[in-house]
Amino acid sequence: xxxxxxxxxxxxxxxxxxxxxxxxxxxxxxxxxxxxxxxxxxxxxxxxxxxxxxxxxxxxxxxxxxxxxxxxxxxxxxxxxxxxxxxxxxxxxxxxxxxxxxxxxxxxxxxxxxxxxxxxxxxxxxxxxxxxxxxxxxxxxxxxxxxxxxxxxxxxxxxxxxxxxxxxxxxxxxxxxxxxxxxxxxxxxxxxxxxxxxxxxxxxxxxxxxxxxxxxxxxxxxxxxxxxxxxxxxxxxxxxxxxxxxxxxxxxxxxxxxxxxxxxxxxxxxxxxxxxxxxxxxxxxxxxxxxxxxxxxxxxxxxxxxxxxxxxxxxxxxxxxxxxxxxxxxxxxxxxxxxxxxxxxxxxxxxxxxxxxxxxxxxxxx
Amino acid sequence: xxxxxxxxxxxxxxxxxxxxxxxxxxxxxxxxxxxxxxxxxxxxxxxxxxxxxxxxxxxxxxxxxxxxxxxxxxxxxxxxxxxxxxxxxxxxxxxxxxxxxxxxxxxxxxxxxxxxxxxxxxxxxxxxxxxxxxxxxxxxxxxxxxxxxxxxxxxxxxxxxxxxxx
Numbered sequence: 001x002x003x004x005x006x007x008x009x010x011x012x013x014x015x016x017x018x019x020x021x022x023x024x025x026x027x028x029x030x031x032x033x034x035x036x037x038x039x040x041x042x043x044x045x046x047x048x049x050x051x052x053x054x055x056x057x058x059x060x061x062x063x064x065x066x067x068x069x070x071x072x073x074x075x076x077x078x079x080x081x082x083x084x085x086x087x088x089x090x091x092x093x094x095x096x097x098x099x100x101x102x103x104x105x106x107x108x109x110x111x112x113x114x115x116x117x118x119x120x121x122x123x124x125x126x127x128x129x130x131x132x133x134x135x136x137x138x139x140x141x142x143x144x145x146x147x148x149x150x151x152x153x154x155x156x157x158x159x160x161x162x163x164x165x166x167x168x169x170x171x172x173x174x175x176x177x178x179x180x181x182x183x184x185x186x187x188x189x190x191x192x193x194x195x196x197x198x199x200x201x202x203x204x205x206x207x208x209x210x211x212x213x214x215x216x217x218x219x220x221x222x223x224x225x226x227x228x229x230x231x232x233x234x235x236x237x238x239x240x241x242x243x244x245x246x247x248x249x250x251x252x253x254x255x256x257x258x259x260x261x262x263x264x265x266x267x268x269x270x271x272x273x274x275x276x277x278x279x280x281x282x283x284x285x286x287x288x289x290x291x292x293x294x295x296x297x298x299x300x301x302x303x304x305x306x307x308x309x310x311x312x313x314x315x316x317x318x319x320x321x322x323x324x325x326x327x328x329x330x331x332x333x334x335x336x337x338x339x340x341x342x343x344x345x346x347x348x349x350x351x352x353x354x355x356x357x358x359x360x361x362x363x364x365x366x
Numbered sequence: 367x368x369x370x371x372x373x374x375x376x377x378x379x380x381x382x383x384x385x386x387x388x389x390x391x392x393x394x395x396x397x398x399x400x401x402x403x404x405x406x407x408x409x410x411x412x413x414x415x416x417x418x419x420x421x422x423x424x425x426x427x428x429x430x431x432x433x434x435x436x437x438x439x440x441x442x443x444x445x446x447x448x449x450x451x452x453x454x455x456x457x458x459x460x461x462x463x464x465x466x467x468x469x470x471x472x473x474x475x476x477x478x479x480x481x482x483x484x485x486x487x488x489x490x491x492x493x494x495x496x497x498x499x500x501x502x503x504x505x506x507x508x509x510x511x512x513x514x515x516x517x518x519x520x521x522x523x524x525x526x527x528x529x530x531x532x
Contacts, residue, residue, distance in 0.1 A: 156397030163404035232379040
């Protein structure tokens with residue numbers, strides 16, 4: 001056991017160090033006008049958002065210059081034609097990027113079109129009024145997703161191949177995931193959707209489970225990408241659940257929506273009830289996937305905020321008592337977050353299966 | 367809520383949907399399809415193997431009981447056969463005995479008849495002979511009588527003595 005504990009300990013130290021240390025350490029010297037709390041808060045906010053480059057860490061050199069270490073990623077804009085340039089041109093919002101005859105500036109995580117001087121105009125509620133071109137950049141989140149997608153493809157393709165090569169017995173690393181695949185089939189899809197139709201939904205359920213789980217786990221690595229804690233991602237996933245639910249809906253599903261009482265009542269008795277019932281049912285169609293997207297987003301977002309705040313506390317306390325205490329807390333929360341990563345993937349899959357089950361149900365008419 | 371909407375990145379949503387849907391189709395073809403197929407196949411093969419083992423066991427049992435039944439039947443048949451054979455033997459012996467007895471009786475009767483016939487024949491022959499002897503004697507007697515009376519008597523006596531009737 002000691003070696004395992006040591007490994008976890010080492011990992012946590014690494015995580016803590018890579019997550020934040022350089023920035024926090026240099027931040028104070030860099031900008032003495034801001035206090036440490038604001039700095040940490042900004043850092044966390046920045047981390048929670050998507051980024052145009054895959055930054056590993058940054059520091060300030062002896063000349064007071066910000067040096068960012070990371071991989072620049074392509075920025076793709078649609079602004080009177082396709083504009084593709086490297087994110088290194090944006091210099092993390094510190095400089096104006098000139099692409100052809102256009103100028104762009106990064107402001108609060110968004111790219112705006114500016115003049116040559118990079119002036120950003122604000123309205124009275126401090127919102128930029130500059131034009132924001134359609135932004136299809138390969139951001140940090142997109143890279144993470146591509147990475148997870150290729151990882152999943154490699155993992156499960158090798159598992160699929162091992163069956164053919166090994167006469168139905170899994171081998172290799174994919175073998176570890178076979179019980180999970182079977183669990184999703186036997187304990188999520190089958191009981192919720194039913195023996196007859198579950199196969200139709202298995203592709204989506206398996207893909208979404210592993211996609212969310214792996215992305216959640218990736219978010220806990222020192223790379224610190226917050227993909228599943230991004231509303232656009234969870235919206236995209238929930239939208240697919242919504243579309244699949246309603247496009248595979250049976251006659252019974254729609255009948256249940258628009259005629260929930262069936263023939264148990266006379267039609268004229270149903271009218272006053274249905275004035276209330278039908279809007280609720282219709283609203284329910286949207287609320288169900290909406291709850292999915294908010295739940296995943298909020299859980300992952302909150303996990304990252306709590307974890308990073310606890311790590312940040314170490315630098316605020318800077319004492320022999322406080323810092324180890326918040327380190328211990330951060331460590332404990334990391335372990336909980338590992339569980340949450342799995343749990344949220346499970347809940348998303350489970351509830352999707354439940355909604356598919358509603359859509360696929362065919363029952364005797366009352 | 368307003369913050370959420372302003373945070374919403376169309377680009378990220380676009381790429382997420384593209385990647386996810388692409389992944390969905392890729393994995394469907396290259397991973398989930400074969401995996402679920404293989405797992406299903408394996409499960410059905412296990413189920414089949416179990417069922418066939420059960421069937422074999424049941425067959426074995428019926429075979430065993432069949433064997434037992436056949437053995438029992440064979441034993442009973444053997445018993446019956448033996449019994450029958452025993453009966454037949456007894457019958458055979460009895461009939462043989464009876465037949466033999468009958469035959470013996472018949473032979474005896476025939477013999478007796480033959481004896482009787484022989485006897486009768488003998489007696490009749492004897493009678494004839496006696497008759498002829500008597501005739502002879504009578505003749506001789508008559509002849510002797512004619513010689514002397516004493517001699518005749520003597521002769522008759524002697525003759526009678528000689529011809530000891532048997």
